[in-house]
Amino acid sequence: MAKESFDKEIQFLRMLALTSGAYSRQQFAERLGISVHTFDKTLRRLKEIVSSMYEQLPQEQGKEFAEAIRFNYYESSDPMLLFLFRAKSLKESESHRISLLLAALNDQALTAMELMDVCCSGLDPKLPLPDEKTVRSDLKYLEEVGVIRKENAARPYRYRLHNDLVQSLSDEELYDLYDFVDVMANTQVPSVQGYLLRDGLKKHLQRNDAGKHVIEPFLYKYHFYSRILDEAHLFTLLSAIRSRRKVQFLYFSPKAEKSYTSRNTNPLFERESKGSLVQTLPLKVVYDHQYGRWYMLSSSRDGIRKYRMEGMTQIEETVAVSPDVFEAKRTELEDKLRYSWLIDTGRPIKVRARFFNPGSFEPNFVKERVLLQGQWGVIMEEDEHSFIYEITVNGTTEIKPWLRSFGSSCEILEPAYFRQQMIDEWKEIQAYYASV
Incomplete structure (x- = not known):
């Protein structure tokens, strides 16, 4: 995956997709926690990336970046936000160097020293010449991501393209x-x-x-921009889970006034961050298909914590914990998630609902959907008009949108307070449609 972090660009594109160009430069910069100058510089950089990725388009089809996001975002089978991964995976010097390495390996298997000679003779004179350590680092990266492979088991290793498939x-x-x-x-x-x-x-x-x-x-x-953008953090977190390491990151909750802040490198211009510095032990990553969101569940001093991955920036792996501690924390989490519809770790509650069959229609799409999406819930009673579905879940917050999506085909029976909540919500909805 990407060798560089691109937190700023991720949050920039997220805001651009959310606002569709409705914010001014000043509003945009304030929401992100950056200066207007940094906003302009980032926008110029993204425009350059877009033009390089879509240079095959006719000149008359070129548009401003914000306009392209606003009007073309849903007209392509290729999610436009994916270009960030392609463009920011490597630095410019690395991109030139690796292109030369792959071009040389396309014809024959070569050793690291032979590839170093290829780089030194083929690179632009304006770019710095790589040393042996740099070339070997590039080869190790390409081998890790599956682009090349070693041809022999003894030194000196000869590398070739891994394109057998x-x-x-x-x-x-x-x-x-x-x-x-x-x-x-x-x-x-x-x-x-x-x-x-x-x-x-x-x-x-x-x-x-x-x-x-x-x-x-x-x-x-394509509806869920966060699904693509937040995958930049996914493999870092999965790596930390596999190695049982804690992670440290700057977190911006969904209700925070800012969604990003630049890393302070100059003490003269240091300013207070609006994010929270978090150090925690990641245990599980969960994807919410309904809203297209990623969540990280972790263990901290105050118990199990949940974080929306869209608010995580500057993620770094820190210290490792012992296998016994990690397994104990993961067992604790799995026990709390036993009756979780998604990530709720609250008190288990039995929910009973009556689903009405769609008349004489066949197949019974209501029952089919309940059986498909109802997780571990079971159908307890059934007649020709309806059936009763029963499930034990941690709280009613997460299951409520699913039950509500059935509209008049679903009636909540238990618990009583949940039934009353649904009655109040449907009355409120009915009031919106009252005659004027």
């Missing part, structure tokens, strides 16, 4: 693989790696003159 498949098989990856990347999480794989397959087909026959069979209307 695409080389062994026919064009027809590559079309099928491309369509499969396209569907999975747009419907499953995490998705960023799937999009990058899809792009790689498309470029391979185009190099073989097969790409001109590729027709996009599916068009997706």
Whole structure:
């Protein structure tokens, strides 16, 4: 995944997608916790990235970045916010160097020293020449992400491109693989790696003159920008969980006035941060399909804590804990999540609801949806007109939107206070439609 952190750009794009250009420069900068100068510089940088990523478009189709987000965001099968991962994964010098390495390895297997000679002879004279340690670091990174592999087991290692899969498949098989990856990347999480794989397959087909026959069979209307943006933090957190390490980050809650603040590097211009500095032990990452949000569940001194990943910036791994401590904390969390609809760790409550069948319609789509989405709930009673669904959950907050989405096909029976809440909400909704 990305070698660089891009917290500022993530929050910048999130705000831009949320506001659709409604904020002025000053309002935008204040909400992000940056200066107007930094806002302008970031916007210029993102415009350059967009123009480089979409340079094949005719000149008359070029638009201002904010306008492109506002009007074109839902018209493409490729989520526009994904370009951030492509553009910020490597620094400019790394990008040139790695391009040379991959081009050299495309023809034959080479050692690190031979690749160093390739870099020194092929790099732009304006760029600094790499040393052996830098080249070996690049090779290690490319091997970790699966781009290259060692050809022999003894030193000196010879590296070659790890592209056996695409080389062994026919064009027809590559079309099928491309369509499969396209569907999975747009419907499953995490998705960023799937999009990058899809792009790689498309470029391979185009190099073989097969790409001109590729027709996009599916068009997706992408709703959840946070799903893509917050995947920048996902693999850092999963790495910390695997290594049983605590993490430290600056957190901005959803109700905070600011969603980002620049890292203070000059003491003369240091200012008070509006975020909270958090150090905690991550235990689990949860994705909410209903709202397209990522959550991190962790253990702190005051018990189990939950954080929205969209408010996490400047994430760093810190100290490791013992396996016994980690397992004890994870067991505690799993016990509290036993009856959680999503991440609620409150007191378990039994919820009973009556679902009404849709008349003589077949199939019974109400029952099918309850069976599909109702998690561990069970149908206790059933007749030709309705059925009673029963489930024990931690509180009613998280299950309420699901039950409410059935409208008049669902009646809450127990608990009594939950039934009254729903009655009050539906009365309030009815008042909105009262005759004038």
